[in-house]
Amino acid sequence: MPQNIKSFTSKFIADLVSGKVIGDPSVEISELSSLGDANKNSISFLSHPKYEKYLSSSAASVVLIDKEINLETDKTLILCKDAYLAYALVSELFSDNISYEIKDYPNTPNSSGIYIHQTASIGSNVTIGPNTFIGANCKIDDNTIIHPNTTILQDVEIGKSCNIFSNTVLGSDGFGFASNGKNYEKIYQLGKLLIGNNVEIGASCCIDRGALENTIIHDGVKLDNLIHIAHNVVIGENSAIAASCAIAGSTKIGNNFRMGGLSGVLGHLSICNDVTVGANTLITKDINQSGEYIGIMPAQEKKKWAKSSIFIKKREE
Amino acid sequence: MPQNIKSFTSKFIADLVSGKVIGDPSVEISELSSLGDANKNSISFLSHPKYEKYLSSSAASVVLIDKEINLETDKTLILCKDAYLAYALVSELFSDNISYEIKDYPNTPNSSGIYIHQTASIGSNVTIGPNTFIGANCKIDDNTIIHPNTTILQDVEIGKSCNIFSNTVLGSDGFGFASNGKNYEKIYQLGKLLIGNNVEIGASCCIDRGALENTIIHDGVKLDNLIHIAHNVVIGENSAIAASCAIAGSTKIGNNFRMGGLSGVLGHLSICNDVTVGANTLITKDINQSGEYIGIMPAQEKKKWAKSSIFIKKREE
Amino acid sequence: MPQNIKSFTSKFIADLVSGKVIGDPSVEISELSSLGDANKNSISFLSHPKYEKYLSSSAASVVLIDKEINLETDKTLILCKDAYLAYALVSELFSDNISYEIKDYPNTPNSSGIYIHQTASIGSNVTIGPNTFIGANCKIDDNTIIHPNTTILQDVEIGKSCNIFSNTVLGSDGFGFASNGKNYEKIYQLGKLLIGNNVEIGASCCIDRGALENTIIHDGVKLDNLIHIAHNVVIGENSAIAASCAIAGSTKIGNNFRMGGLSGVLGHLSICNDVTVGANTLITKDINQSGEYIGIMPAQEKKKWAKSSIFIKKREE
Numbered sequence: 001m002p003q004n005i006k007s008f009t010s011k012f013i014a015d016l017v018s019g020k021v022i023g024d025p026s027v028e029i030s031e032l033s034s035l036g037d038a039n040k041n042s043i044s045f046l047s048h049p050k051y052e053k054y055l056s057s058s059a060a061s062v063v064l065i066d067k068e069i070n071l072e073t074d075k076t077l078i079l080c081k082d083a084y085l086a087y088a089l090v091s092e093l094f095s096d097n098i099s100y101e102i103k104d105y106p107n108t109p110n111s112s113g114i115y116i117h118q119t120a121s122i123g124s125n126v127t128i129g130p131n132t133f134i135g136a137n138c139k140i141d142d143n144t145i146i147h148p149n150t151t152i153l154q155d156v157e158i159g160k161s162c163n164i165f166s167n168t169v170l171g172s173d174g175f176g177f178a179s180n181g182k183n184y185e186k187i188y189q190l191g192k193l194l195i196g197n198n199v200e201i202g203a204s205c206c207i208d209r210g211a212l213e214n215t216i217i218h219d220g221v222k223l224d225n226l227i228h229i230a231h232n233v234v235i236g237e238n239s240a241i242a243a244s245c246a247i248a249g250s251t252k253i254g255n256n257f258r259m260g261g262l263s264g265v266l267g268h269l270s271i272c273n274d275v276t277v278g279a280n281t282l283i284t285k286d287i288n289q290s291g292e293y294i295g296i297m298p299a300q301e302k303k304k305w306a307k308s309s310i311f312i313k314k315r316e317e
Numbered sequence: 318m319p320q321n322i323k324s325f326t327s328k329f330i331a332d333l334v335s336g337k338v339i340g341d342p343s344v345e346i347s348e349l350s351s352l353g354d355a356n357k358n359s360i361s362f363l364s365h366p367k368y369e370k371y372l373s374s375s376a377a378s379v380v381l382i383d384k385e386i387n388l389e390t391d392k393t394l395i396l397c398k399d400a401y402l403a404y405a406l407v408s409e410l411f412s413d414n415i416s417y418e419i420k421d422y423p424n425t426p427n428s429s430g431i432y433i434h435q436t437a438s439i440g441s442n443v444t445i446g447p448n449t450f451i452g453a454n455c456k457i458d459d460n461t462i463i464h465p466n467t468t469i470l471q472d473v474e475i476g477k478s479c480n481i482f483s484n485t486v487l488g489s490d491g492f493g494f495a496s497n498g499k500n501y502e503k504i505y506q507l508g509k510l511l512i513g514n515n516v517e518i519g520a521s522c523c524i525d526r527g528a529l530e531n532t533i534i535h536d537g538v539k540l541d542n543l544i545h546i547a548h549n550v551v552i553g554e555n556s557a558i559a560a561s562c563a564i565a566g567s568t569k570i571g572n573n574f575r576m577g578g579l580s581g582v583l584g585h586l587s588i589c590n591d592v593t594v595g596a597n598t599l600i601t602k603d604i605n606q607s608g609e610y611i612g613i614m615p616a617q618e619k620k621k622w623a624k625s626s627i628f629i630k631k632r633e634e
Numbered sequence: 635m636p637q638n639i640k641s642f643t644s645k646f647i648a649d650l651v652s653g654k655v656i657g658d659p660s661v662e663i664s665e666l667s668s669l670g671d672a673n674k675n676s677i678s679f680l681s682h683p684k685y686e687k688y689l690s691s692s693a694a695s696v697v698l699i700d701k702e703i704n705l706e707t708d709k710t711l712i713l714c715k716d717a718y719l720a721y722a723l724v725s726e727l728f729s730d731n732i733s734y735e736i737k738d739y740p741n742t743p744n745s746s747g748i749y750i751h752q753t754a755s756i757g758s759n760v761t762i763g764p765n766t767f768i769g770a771n772c773k774i775d776d777n778t779i780i781h782p783n784t785t786i787l788q789d790v791e792i793g794k795s796c797n798i799f800s801n802t803v804l805g806s807d808g809f810g811f812a813s814n815g816k817n818y819e820k821i822y823q824l825g826k827l828l829i830g831n832n833v834e835i836g837a838s839c840c841i842d843r844g845a846l847e848n849t850i851i852h853d854g855v856k857l858d859n860l861i862h863i864a865h866n867v868v869i870g871e872n873s874a875i876a877a878s879c880a881i882a883g884s885t886k887i888g889n890n891f892r893m894g895g896l897s898g899v900l901g902h903l904s905i906c907n908d909v910t911v912g913a914n915t916l917i918t919k920d921i922n923q924s925g926e927y928i929g930i931m932p933a934q935e936k937k938k939w940a941k942s943s944i945f946i947k948k949r950e951e
Contacts, residue, residue: 085819113448147785167801173480230541295622313934313942432739489836500854505722507728599913611936621947
């Protein structure tokens with residue numbers, strides 16, 4: 001679709017990323033590519049010295065580069081304080097504007113599949129994909145995007161400029177049951193789910209609303225796909241959690257928490273600010289000291305693992 | 318919405334939970350709150366001695382309390398055999414009645430997004446949320462609730478008074494393939510998925526139907542979110558499984574099984590009644606003895622973990 | 635539904651599976667059953683000597699059997715090179731043809747809930763379930779089945795004869811953010827998701843499209859339910875991944891990869907062909923040697939585990 005080509009000068013890009021052009025400020029680029037895939041219309045980026053070797057063979061005309069990387073090249077460079085951050089800023093220029101307007105789907109019957117409860121309120125410039133459900137007492141603030149097939153069940157409040165990916169479920173019942181000695185009585189869930197501003201939630205996540213108090217996801221939190229957040233959990237500002245993690249009920253997590261994939265935190269714990277947790281790790285106790293925590297069982301060739309495994313199990317002797 | 322306020326006397330509550338009022342039987346409450354969040358209209362509960370310290374400062378007028386907790390207070394107490402169970406019973410009083418009637422969604426085109434196959438049968442008083450799919454040969458018995466965006470593919474039978482949360486998939490194909498030496502031939506899945514009465518299934522769960530025999534979820538089972546149950550699995554009565562667990566194919570699990578989050582059971586195993594499994598634990602062998610089983614690799618500060626990890630790997634020497 | 639009974643002679647089946655009839659070539663069967671559940675109308679299969687004991691008591695009239703299993707029986711046997719593979723081939727005979735034609739759903743308003751963007755292209759004989767979303771620049775090739783409530787967001791190309799189960803999300807944004815020192819800038823995702831031919835993807839999986847390059851799932855890959863595949867990942871031909879696994883960003887995996895459930899591979903790794911990974915195992919380094927790798931922390935009774943756990947943690951001393 002040639003009519004859609006976006007083209008920018010290196011000077012324009014340098015201004016956008018607060019960088020400095022070394023070379024030709026008028027060279028135009030119309031693609032963002034990795035060094036390896038670049039062509040003469042491309043801008044690329046080099047944010048780690050170990051990729052320097054790819055620079056000379058790359059066809060990119062313009063390269064975003066960290067100030068501390070020194071090298072000879074005939075390409076136009078844009079020196080940046082942080083080339084990876086500059087890449088993020090440039091990526092937005094090449095992003096398609098998402099539209100879920102029904103007129104874009106001509107093969108479709110005249111229906112949106114969107115259900116918005118009469119008690120829900122939707123801010124301005126909110127994008128809602130087809131087949132999305134928004135239930136009772138929900139509020140969605142300005143500029144938030146809800147991708148298709150998402151379910152926002154009830155008592156969920158979402159802030160400004162959030163991005164909620166498809167098939168995610170927000171505001172489902174927490175897992176609350178009391179044994180009566182024979183089987184389980186359901187504990188009806190009466191709390192809300194409150195989500196701050198600039199939160200991104202990946203696809204197929206589940207975040208339960210609170211039991212009595214509220215589940216709270218603070219501003220700037222980023223969640224990858226297939227993440228479970230149980231009732232009454234609080235996640236602090238600017239935390240980032242990778243895919244397939246689970247946070248159990250009533251755990252309170254501080255700001256800038258980071259967790260690798262397939263990891264979890266048990267319930268009713270307190271995690272201080274600035275904690276990083278490795279992948280496939282379970283946190284079983286409060287953490288009061290910021291730092292990095294890991295509990296990965298090392299993978300080995302089967303025969304070696306079998307020996308390690310027997311050794312671990314023999315410890316009781 | 319003041320017209321919706323529900324108000325109950327302490328005497329009414331005591332009768333509901335088979336408890337005994339100590340104090341004023343006519344005091345009225347209209348909210349259920351934790352001790353910390355309570356106000357003078359609140360009933361709260363105290364089910365563990367370690368929370369006794371919050372009682373005096375709580376504004377709650379009425380508190381459900383275990384018989385064995387002795388304390389001085391000017392609040393009205395309701396002595397119960399099990400205050401946590403009493404809280405569960407009271408929670409239902411304050412729960413909104415779920416309705417997915419299309420008239421509640423005025424912004425929506427006149428369509429439910431609900432697809433029910435002509436061979437499916439739906440009992441009385443069944444609630445079905447918008448954008449739900451119910452395929453061939455499915456049966457849903459009385460008083461069951463299916464939340465929005467749920468997919469019930471085919472050959473699924475669901476009992477009475479179940480609660481199936483959003484974006485869950487029931488009756489999908491099991492993961493069955495036979496190698497022909499070059500690639501995989503699909504094993505077409507011909508069995509059913511049978512779900513008993515009073516089963517609760519969380520959001521974004523996947524339960525496959527059987528390959529030849531049936532997958533069976535017995536009465537009273539409670540599943541949290543994002544749980545995978547493979548083909549031919551049987552889960553015994555009143556089992557409770559936390560979020561993000563996976564049970565592999567053909568495993569048979571007894572009654573009252575309990576499992577923490579992010580855990581799994583390998584396939585073709587047999588687990589006896591009354592087994593509890595910790596979080597982030599993999600069961601790799603039959604269990605014939607009821608009890609508690611754990612396989613968590615302990616999380617440590619990164620530096621310490623690195624040492625433990627090297628030590629574990631060196632065991633082969 | 636007696637009018638739907640399918641009936642086949644043992645001769646017909648033997649020809650289908652390239653086997654040899656020992657007994658009556660004209661005996662008719664109309665059901666495929668396990669040995670234990672079989673009746674006189676059943677064909678069953680025996681692919682492992684340990685199940686031989688079930689043969690004599692089985693009511694099956696015809697049994698698919700590995701050539702190397704020698705036994706006396708009055709049943710009609712079909713000798714096969716691989717009885718399990720033969721079972722796979724026979725299973726297709728008894729599979730219902732899936733139809734999501736709206737006329738099969740008489741209780742439903744006249745709408746499909748299917749949204750296909752005007753820039754998407756759909757091949758011939760493609761089956762699309764209700765409430766499915768297919769966004770901008772997507773291509774779906776011939777004979778592929780998309781089950782209900784699936785979301786194919788944008789820039790996704792799916793090959794021939796694929797099977798995509800319900801509530802799966804394809805082409806969502808990868809988890810890409812760059813810190814600006816205070817919070818996160820989004821890295822807009824500009825790549826595609828390319829899926830080959832004969833790929834099966836289970837329910838509630840999430841596969842992100844690439845950041846700059848593409849995410850690629852090669853021919854013949856089989857994914858179970860609830861699997862996360864991050865941006866820029868490449869999965870080689872005929873790989874099979876069990877439920878609840880996660881592959882982190884930019885990892886390149888060779889052909890014939892196999893991985894048990896609840897396992898993961900960290901990002902930016904390279905895994906050679908013919909690697910098998912156990913369940914609940916995290917791969918943290920490149921693998922250059924084909925073989926089997928395991929990192930399961932053994933499960934034990936709670937008391938024994940506690941001792942092992944303390945022992946592991948004491949290693950730093």
